[in-house]
Amino acid sequence: MKNVIIGVIALLLIVLGGFYMKKYKNSEETTGQIQQVKWQLHDMDVNEIVNITFELQNKKGTEIRGVNDHIRMFIVDKRLTQSYQMSPTFVGNGSYKATHQFKKEGEYTIFLYEETGDTTKQFAEKNITVGNKVVEKKQNPITADTVLTKNIGPYRTSLLFRTLYPHEEETLTFQFQIGKGQKLKFRSNTGERAELRIVDEGRQHFLYVVPNNDEEQLQFRVMFPSEGIYKIWGTFYINGKKYEEQFTLQVQKRKDS
Missing domain, CATH: 2.60.40.10 (Immunoglobulins)
Structure with a gap:
């Protein structure tokens, strides 16, 4: 009798496993399937600890799977003098979150890319303003290094x-x-x-x-x-x-x- 029960349980697990594999066998996706990035941002002040949250969706409007460990965030300011590299945390339902504290006000750009050991480019970007939006004084253009x-x-x-x-x-x-x-x-x-x-x-x-x-x-x-x-x-x-x-x-x- 004991062996029969064990056999039934094993059969049930196999059936459930097959159902799961059938349902999710094609759920592994990459950033190539991303059709939309929904950003959840609010006004940011200098020295405020803020959450940068975004959601990745495919063409069906559902969450992207299979890229959780590969998503990276790179943030630069307008003058390209400050940069920040982060690994957002997956928080479920296709959403990711990174926490940051900006030390200076101004304009920044957030780039999202996938780090898998290959050369790549961003799959999304977002411009943000930290602090009061002020008209900046005219600044000298960014120049190339004369000494390399x-x-x-x-x-x-x-x-x-x-x-x-x-x-x-x-x-x-x-x-x-x-x-x-x-x-x-x-x-x-x-x-x-x-x-x-x-x-x-x-x-x-x-x-x-x-x-x-x-x-x-x-x-x-x-x-x-x-x-x-x-x-x-x-x-x-x-x-x-x-x-x-x-x-x-x-x-x-x-x-x-």
């Missing part, structure tokens, strides 16, 4: 590339000055790779770029979507240690375009 050799940790590093044009893939090479016979490992001790987060001066485009070569050199293949100034926030791992550095580049307009 900087210290990344203890290493003197030069950023090398050919002339940059929109819609043309180019290689950005970070060349590290090291001693003869010295080799560098461009990953963390747990295998994390270098990353570039790139935003244009108009805050229309965001790129998340991972290296295509981090063995002998540290190289990134990048295709800039338009002409103009771009700010790069780089995260680098050198012999297991993490470093941060920024670069500002100019993407030229082709004379024959």
Whole structure:
């Protein structure tokens, strides 16, 4: 009798499992299925701890599944001088929440992207104002770096590339000055790779770029979507240690375009 009961229970679990798999087998989605991002934001004051909440929906108006651990948020101010990187928390029903405290008033842009180890761009963005909306005084335009050799940790590093044009893939090479016979490992001790987060001066485009070569050199293949100034926030791992550095580049307009 006991064996019969166990058999019935096992059969019931199999049936329920099959029903569940049939119902949800196609529920795994990616950001490619996102048709709408619903933002839930209120007026934000300086130094106020605020919740930035948004909901992801597919073309059917239902929640997106399968991207909970991959959603990232990158926030920059109007002058591209401040940046904040966050991992929103999934709170159910397709909604995510991140908590932040802005230290300065002004205009900001929130970019959402999916971090899965591949180069990608934002799938949504939102402009916000923190504090009183005031008319800003005329400021000098953002300019490209005139010197592209900087210290990344203890290493003197030069950023090398050919002339940059929109819609043309180019290689950005970070060349590290090291001693003869010295080799560098461009990953963390747990295998994390270098990353570039790139935003244009108009805050229309965001790129998340991972290296295509981090063995002998540290190289990134990048295709800039338009002409103009771009700010790069780089995260680098050198012999297991993490470093941060920024670069500002100019993407030229082709004379024959």
